[in-house]
Amino acid sequence: MNLQFIRMLDPQPEHVDAFNRWENDAELIPLTRPHQDQVAFDRRVTVTKEELLERLENHRHYLIYLDDQLIGEMNYMIDPPHLYSKEAGTAWIGITIGESTGRGKGIGYQAITYLEEQIKEEGLNRIELGVFEFNEKAEKLYRKMGYREIARLEGFTYWKGQMWSDIRMEKRLE
Template sequence: MVEKFRGKEVSLRPVFDQDMDDFVRFMNDFEASLFTGSMPGLYTADDERDYFKKSEDKRQFAVDYQGEVIGLVELFDIDLVNRRAVLGIMIGQGEARSRGLGYDIINLVLDYGFYLLNLHSISLTCFTFNHRAQALYKKCGFQEIGRWRQSRYLAGDYYDTLYMDILKEDHKPYLIYQEIQETIGKYKK
């Protein structure tokens, strides 16, 4: 198995062509797509390949848990001049949700963004009906910075979209940061 970054429970690795079937399944899963805001769409393997080909301003990782792809995490709309990006995460495999894996995934990506891409700010959006995600983001250090009131209409009700961000100074270094420091330390001697 190829892995780029190893967390406490998950690994992040490049996305490969053979992952497309998993991603098509995830994007067409009702619950997974509801939380990403893409629920009304129907997705094919070609749609997913096209999405991954458009990667000039994003970094995408397949999330591996116990040898199986369970989702995707990405930094997109990367602006290296202003040192900011947007975080997106999807745990597509239903059995992998609500296991505490999101904390590991998000902190790995924050380390990657802050200590390898040298970003200053990472933001995200979240629907107000997704209380688990809001709690996770706050646990990872994100703060609410605004909301778009009644911006999402689902099943007869309107929901707000929350805007959250985290600055590099608010992030406690995680495992990638430690690995960088250890590797550099080997060569300083």
């Protein structure tokens, strides 16, 4: 398994296509962004190159390649306003294994480990993330990697006819 993580600095058409595919994948929609109701859940989005360039202004994006195929992305931002614990020098992370061929192979673990190394190199020592309570696989992975729950934001996202909590987790880097 040849796994590569490459920082995205100049989004190409194939990156835009992949982000649009992942943002509108019915399996991924409930996992990647919150929704207030069924109407919001059913809404589809279109990502442009310009929007990806805007994201790069406050996110560090890394593309995940498996055997030279783009299968996902991960990113972090520093001190975003949505942190639960407003501690300066905190990285907020996100990861999407967009292609089903990349799921269930331990790539998430390796990707987050790589992201933690990048964050540490930047001189940051705390990471925070949010995971929806129904995403048990991701929560289990984060706990295995040393993340601990610091809060639950009740009624945060809509899925399958009900509202679910967002579990906020943190990890201190040594």
